[in-house]
Amino acid sequence: MARRRILSLWFPRLGAERLLRRRNDTLPPPFAVVGDRQGAQVLVSVSAEAEALGLGPGQGLRDATAICPHLMTASEDPASEAAFLAALRRWAGKFSPWVAEEPPAGLMINLTGCAHLFGGEEEVLGVVEADCAGLGLTVRAAVADTPGAAWALARHAGRAMQGNRSGDAIEQEAHATRSRASRRRTFAPPSGGPLGLISAPGQLRAALEPLPVAALRLSEGTAQSLARLGLRRVGDLLDLPRASLARRFGQEVIRRIDQALGLEPEPVSPAGAPLHFAVRLTLPDPIGLREDVEAGLDRLLTPLCDRLKEKGRGARRVRLQAFRSDGQVPAVEVGLAQATCAPERIRPLLALKLDQIDAGFGIDMLRLSAVETELLTGASGKGRGPAGRPAEALADVVGRLGARLGAESVTRLHPAESHVPAKTALVLAAAWSEAAGPWPEPPGRRPLILFPPEPVEVAGAPPHRVCWRRRERRIVRAEGPERILPEWWLEEPDWRSGARDYWAVELEEGERIWLFEALGGLVSGGWWVEGEMA
Template sequence: MFDGTRRRIVSLWFPRFASDRALRARPLEGPFVLTLRQGGAERVYCLNEAALGCGLARGMPFADARAFCPDLASRPADPLADQRFAVLLRRWATRWCPWVGPETPDGLVLDITGSAHLWGGEAALIATLRARLERAGLAVRIGLGATRGAAWARAHYGEGAALEGLPVAALRLEPETVTGLQRMGLRRIGQLAESPRAPLARRFGPGLLARLDQALGRQPEQICPEAEPPHYAVRLSLPEPIGLVDDVMAGLGRLLGRLCDKLQAHQAGARVLCLTLRRVDGDAREVELRLARPLRDPARIAPLFQRAVEGVDAGFGIEQMRLEAVQVEPLPPEQLGAERRHDPGRLEDLITRIGTRIGLENVLRFLPADSHIPERSFTLAPAAFSTPEGGWAPARPRPLWLFAPEPVDATGPRPPRRFRWRRMALTTGRATGPERIAPEWWLPDDAWRGGLRDYWQVETEEGRRLWMFYTPQAPGWFVQGEFA
C-alpha cells in the first residue's frame, strides 16, 4: 500500500498552458501553435489539441509543422506573459487551500489537508476545480495522492491509477535514468520498489531512491508557497470631509510617511505614485505622479504633488485618501560622503516638475554614441529613463556648435587662404589637419554616400574658429561646425 492517509496533495498539470493562455486572449478555431526561436531556428513552443491531432509536436521545426498542416495558425510565444499568468493562477488557487506552490514549468501543487471538507470532500473539490479551469479555457489534468510525488505522477501518467502500476518516469527522474532503468527491465514503480536498493544507489546515485521514497511517503517533501509580493498602498479615512489644499497636503504627508517606511523596509523606491481622493458624493479624483528616478523620501515627494492637488475639484469634501506606489523599482541604500557639496537629486526633481507639465518622455538628454561620424556621435533619450554616461572621447577635438554642412566657394585640398562664409569675408590664420573620416558603409546615410571627408580646424584672422572639411572624391569645401 503506497498511499498513507495523513496528507492529501493535489497536483494540477496544464499540458497546453502557453497556448491556452494565448487563445484565451485571442480565440480562434483550428490548429494553432506558439513559436519560439531556439538554436537558430523557429520551433513549435506549445500547441493546441487540434494541432496535436495533425501530428505536430513540441520542439519540431516550424517549417516542418507548416508542411504537415498548411492551415496552421501561429503566434510568437511570450514566456514573460506566461509567467505573469502563472502568478495570477497561483493566487486564484489559494481560494481552495492556503498552501499553493508552483510546479515548474506548467503546474501547481496544493496541500488540501484539512480543507477538503469545506468544499464537500475531495471528489467535490476536484470536480469543482476541473469545471472552473475548463470554463476558463485551460486544459488540466489533476492528480491526488498522499504525497507530492504520488499526486504529480497521477496528474502526468494516469489520474486515479495505482502508483505501483505507473511507469518509472512518473517519479520525476532524468531521461537518462529512465532509459537505464528500462534497459534493466524496471519499467514500473512497483518493480523498482521491490528491487534491492544498494545496486540501484551505486549505479544511479542517491537521487533515484530519494524520488522513490518521496513518492512512497518515506521521505518528506515540502510544499513551499511563494510569498505574496508587498502591496505598496496606504489609506486614510477622515473623520470630517476636507477641501482645502493645505488639508489635503497634510493628509498626503501622513500617507507618504507610512508608504515610504514600507518602501524602505523592502529597499525599494516609488517610480509612479497614484493619489486617489474619494469625495462624499461617491465620486473620486486621481492624481498620478511620475518620478524621474525612484524615490522614498517624503520631504522630496510631497512638493511634487502640490500643483496637481491644487487642480483637484474637492466637491462637497474629501472623506478618504489612498496613496499607492503603482510602479516600484529597487533602491538600495547609498553611501553619502562627508565632502558631498551638492544634491544630485535636485536635477531629478526638476525633471519631474517639468515632466508633470509636458510629459517625462519629452524631457531629453544627450548621450554619447559609439560612432566616428559627427552627426551620429550622440543620441537623444528621455532623461527620466536613462542615466548620464561618460563624456565623449574623440581622437581629435570636436566643435561646440555642430550644424548641417554649408558650402564654401574654394578649391584645392588645402584650406583656402581667403573664402566667404555666411556673407562674411574670412582669412585663414592657422589650419590644423587633416582628420580623414570615412563613411560607415553598413548604415544607410544619404549625406555620407559621397565618400571620404578630410576635416580641418581653421582659425581665421577675424576670430572665427571653424570646423571645415574637404571632399576629395567630389572636390569641394564645407563648414560643419564652430569651436568656442
C-alpha cells in the same frame, strides 16, 4: 514525520481557454493561439473543439487552416499568460501556503498537512476541478510523494506510445467539467481516472514504471535518444545500471530519476508576496477644494514614507487616486528621478498635477500608493532638499521637469565608446540614468555643436576659402588634418564616402567651424561642415 504529499496541476489549454473563458457561446467555435517558432507560425494552444478536429500544439498554421478553414485564432501573449498563471497561483493558495509556478501552464503545491482541512486528498481534487470548471479551464491533476512524480502523473499518465515518441497521444483526459469526487478512487499504481490521479504513499516506483521517459522532465533530445534505443518507459531505465546510464546519457537522467523517486530533495519554492506600499484616507464628508485634497495628501505621505523607510526602499513612481461619490476614480501619477522616502521630495511633484483631479460631486476617499520602488542606497532619500547634496537637488529638478513635460522628455548625455564624433555620446532619459563621471579626453579638438554634415565648396589645401550656406568666406586659420576612419565592422550609410580628414578652421568673421574632406569609398567624396567650435 509526515510523508510529503505534492499536488501538481497542469492546464493543457491555458492559452486558448484564457481567451475563451469569458465567451457565452453554447457551441464555441474551434479556437487556437498562434505563436512564432523559429520563423514559422504554429499553434501553441488549442481549444477542446479544435483538438477534437485533430489540431494540436506544434502544428503549422497553414496545415491547421487546411484541416479546419473556420478556425479562429489569436496571437500569443506570453506576458498576459504569465500574469494569468500568477493569478491562478494566488487562487491555489487556498489549499496550501506553498505554491510554486511551473511555467508556462502548471502549478506545484505542497499539500503536506493541508489535505485534511478539506476532508482528504480526493476532496481537494474535487474542489480544484469544481473551481476550474467555474473558470472555464481544463485541468489535469495528480498527487504523489515528490514533485517529479506528481508532475509526471499529471502530464503523462494515461497516454499511449506512438512510434519513438513517448507520451504524445492522450488516451484519457481529466476534464474540469466532470462531476465531483464521489466517483474518484485511489490507485497504486495509478491509472487514468475521470477526475484526477492519486498515487498511494510509498508507491512511487509502481506509479512511474509504466510512464514514458519524457515524464522524467528530460530534454527532448535525451528522450528521443533513449527511445531510439528502445528505452521508452521509465521502468526500462530503472532496471539499467546507473553507472552505464550516466556514462551514456549524462547526469541529467540520473538526477531526474532520483528526484522522481525522492532520493534527491526537490523543494517547492513559492513565489514571495510582492511588496505593497499604499495608504488610504476615508473622509467623513465629501471634499472638493484643492486645499482639502492637499491636506489629505499631507496626511497620507508621512505613513507611506514611513512604510517605505521600514523596508529600506524608496518610491520611483507614486500614484494618487481620488474616489468620487459618483463612482469615478480620477488619478494622477508622477515619476521621480531618484528613489526617495522623503515626503518633502514627493509632495511638490504631486502638487503640480492636483489640478488634473476633477472632484465632481465630491471625493469620499484618497488613496496614495508607491507603484514602483527601489532599494535605497547611501544617503538617497533622506530629504535634504535643494540645499543638501547636489545629486538630490538635480534629481528634484529632473522630477519637476518630468512632471510637467514627461519623464522621457528630460534627457542627458552619456559618454559612449566610439571614435566616430557623432557617436561619442548617448542620449538617455535623465530620470532613469545616472550622471556620468569624468568624460574621456578626445584625441583632438571637438566642436561645441554637432549637426548633420552640410556640403560646402572649398578652395586650396590646406583650405583657405569656403562657400558655406550660400556665402563665400575666407579662412584665416586652419588646424589639421585629423584623420578618422569609419567603423569597418558596422554598416554606416553616412560613412560610405570613406575616411575623413577633419579641420578646425576660423573664418574671417570670427566663426569657428569643423569641416572635413571625405576621401572617397563606395561613393565619391567631398567637403562638408559638421559642427561649430566654441
